Amino acid sequence: MILKKTAKRIGVFAYFDADGVVDDYVPVLVASVAEHCDYLLCMVNGKLNQEDDAKLRAVADEVCYRPNEGLDITAYKEGYFRLRDAELLNEADELLFFNQTVFGPVYPLQTMFAEMAGRNLDFWGLTRHKGLNADLTGTIWDKVEYGYIPPHIQSYFFAVRGSLLHDAKFDEYWNTLPVLHNYVEAVSLHEMRFTKYFEDLGFQGAPYLDCTEWESYMDYPLMGMPIEMLTQKHTPFVKRKSFFSARTEYLSVPQGAAGGDLLQYLADQTNYDIGLILQNLTRTVPASVYTMALTPCAQPANRLAEGSTAAILWLDSPAMVSAAIKAAQSLPAGSAVFCIATDAKLAQKLQEALPDASIQVTSQPALAYAAEQILPQLEGYEYLLYLPLTMPEISDELLNRTLAETTAAALGDVPADIAMLSRLAGVGMLCPLPDTLGDHFLTQVPLAELPQLASLLRQTPLKKLPLGKTLLRMPQSAFFCRTELLEGFADLPWAEIEKANGTDFILPLFAQSKEALCGFALPWQTAVRELWNAKEQLSRLAAVAGTPEHHKLDLIEFRMQGIVDFYNERRYSMTLDQAYTMPLGFKDKLFIILRILLKPQTFAKLYRLLHHGQDIPPDHRDENLP
Known part of the structure; x- marks a missing residue:
């Protein structure tokens, strides 16, 4: 069936949010689709407050609520029945189903709708999964009735034409769809079934984006090759889970870099506002999860970047005075240096080396002291560098010395810091790459191992964040950021945070509370060293656990x-x-x-x-x- 220019299109948008919130990307998405629909129904699984309900009603013709059961597929089903019973489908030439699992549009939708209208089809979708010809017995997909995964149009965005919509078999399909309890059942009993079921009945379906040339090495191009999908296929949407899925979930993704590269590409090469992505991502996904997926990192390099900067340098050993001098000398004109020393002798040495610096002596924890005593003095400065250059008492603890030197190398050149912060999409705070050879083998620490900190976080403004099962650990707590990001930083209960051993975990959470990413700086020497360290550690683990x-x-x-x-x-x-x-x-x-x-x-x-x-x-x- 080819659509005429006067064709009538009806849309069903399935929406769910665990907190009952409608982030700004949702009205943008719905409004862009509604422009091409004569009537658009929003089916909400669960509840929304009055303000967020109004956001949907402003871009849709109708908003209907249902229990949060059966996922988006059941919302599609009930939306179809609601429109059918209201006789709104009687004259419809196309019924469109889509949900909130995509960001966009990146490109205008007119091109897609115009092209698909001219194709003789009974149903279509944005993308098609190539399927898997394998025995599913004993796997999570053993409910797929065909015994294998057939090629299928994916259900996050698909449409049916009147030739199928008004056929009794379409109504029968939805009436006989089993109750869906979870994601695996939704995919097994609907998404993997729908295409083959109707093609076997003689109906014709196709995807808008033909990716067959990539299927020999890519199961899911929209996730695995999103930039190529944008540049070569002009996909109007990108998947939301691209920005937080595990790096190994899609094994054909080179180096697991697709999500981070996509965010940077959207910021640099398109007009799509990545602030819409960050708003949703930082509200709904734990920082430990999206940081591992995106790994926003930059290589320090000499750049002619300017900006008044306040540098807070914390030292407890003369061994790192030279690193402090180097960092101070890198500051642009109009900047200031504050040094925190742990004893008077070290303070005198610093004053001699940095005569224009403000030298302060304290035995208090440095970050808490800096937040409470120095931050209030920083009005008028554009950037802040907090650089702990601490050494262990026992000189043989080479791992900790390596950590201090890595911190200095990563953030000790302020013009390079400014340049990195300016070019990393979505990043509001830079930290050194967490070192894997320190006291903690992993940079993600289970929240269950931090009961005092978890309890404390629930008493601060950070309690609204999704903490997840793990928190990111930032050794040394070094960072570089714009001072505007630090509003409220000094108001955190630093004494209690120190008692809960929580200082190393606060930075990613604080950045998240400002709808910003916590990015990482690392010299190439550090990156290469850590690569080989990781290979060695994996080899040793494999020798113990492998057979x-x-x-x-x-x-x-x-x-x-x-x-x-x-x-x-x-x-x-x-x-x-x-x-x-x-x-x-x-x-x-x-x-x-x-x-x-x-x-x-x-x-x-x-x-x-x-x-x-x-x-x-x-x-x-x-x-x-x-």
């Missing part, structure tokens, strides 16, 4: 997860003495108590209810480890 049959990274991870699952299963086969002495969580203890109190059949029924139909794990006490 001849499980020597690749993904197989080692699979094997180790199997061991973890094995032990988790054993928790339900413990004796009372074992349960009493084991450090179990409340949920585990409650299950043990219920298993004692309830009849076996009743407990088994409860277990299946809480574990999506899975049976109680068998008793493995006599089995060998995998």
Whole structure:
């Protein structure tokens, strides 16, 4: 069916937000699509407050609320039924379904709608997944009725023409769609089924963006090759999850750099406001998650960048005085230097080396002192450099000395800092790359290991942030930023933060609260060193955890997860003495108590209810480890 210029298009927009908020990118998205629809219905899963409800009503013809059940697919279904029952579809030539999982438009939608209107189709979408011809038995996709993943048009943006819309088989499809409980069921029972189901009935579908030439090495080009999709295919939308998905989720993505490169490209080469992305990203995604996905990093380089800067240098050892002098000498004209020394002798040495600097002696924690005593003096300065140059008391702790020297090398050249901050899209604060050879092997620390800090954060303005399961650790807490970003920084409860050992974790969270990213600076020498360090660490882990049959990274991870699952299963086969002495969580203890109190059949029924139909794990006490 080819659409005429007078064709009538109806739209269904499915929306959900866990906080019931409508960020600014949503009205932009909906309004751009509504321009090409004669009527647009917003189906909201859950609730919105009055202000956010008004944002949707300003760009849509109707807003309807439903329980947050069945994901976007069920919202599509109920939206279709609502329009059908109201007879709004009687004269419709096309019904369009889309959701909030994309940002855009990057390009005007007129081109897409005009091209697709001239193609003889019964249904179409933005993109098609190439499918997977593999046995799905025993996988999470074993509910796909075809036994394999067929090529399919993806459901975040698709349309059906009147030739299918007004066919009884389309109505029957939605009436017989099973109840959907989770994402896997939504994809298995609808998205992977819809295209083949109707093509087998003789209907014709196609994607707007043809990516077949990339399918031999790319499953999902919109995620794996988003810049190529923009430059070569002119995709009007980019996926929201591009900016926070795990770097290894799409294995064909070179170096896992697609998300960060995409954000930079949008900022540098398009008119799309990345502030819309940052507003949503920093509100809904933990900083530890999107930072690992984007890894906004820059190489310090000599640039003729100017800007009045206040530098706060913290030293506890004469060994780093030369680094302090170098940093101070890099400051542009009109700047100021504040030095925090831990003793009077070091203060005198600094005053001799930097006669124009303000030297202060304190035994207080440096960042807390700087925030409370020096920040109020910085009005009129455009930038702030906070550079801790601290050394361990024992000179043999070379790892910590390396960390101090890396900090100086990363941020010690202020013109380079200004240039990096200016060219990194979305970044409001620069830090040195977290060192993987310090006291902590990982730069992401589980929130469960920081109970005091977690409790404290819930008492500050930062409590509104999604903390996630882990927090980013920034050794030394060094940073460079525009002073305007630091509003409210001095008001944080620094004494309590220090007691909770939370100083290293505050910077990414504070930047997030300002809808900004925390970026990283690193000299190329540091980058190369850390690359080889990481390879060495992975080799050593593989030597311990791998086997001849499980020597690749993904197989080692699979094997180790199997061991973890094995032990988790054993928790339900413990004796009372074992349960009493084991450090179990409340949920585990409650299950043990219920298993004692309830009849076996009743407990088994409860277990299946809480574990999506899975049976109680068998008793493995006599089995060998995998």
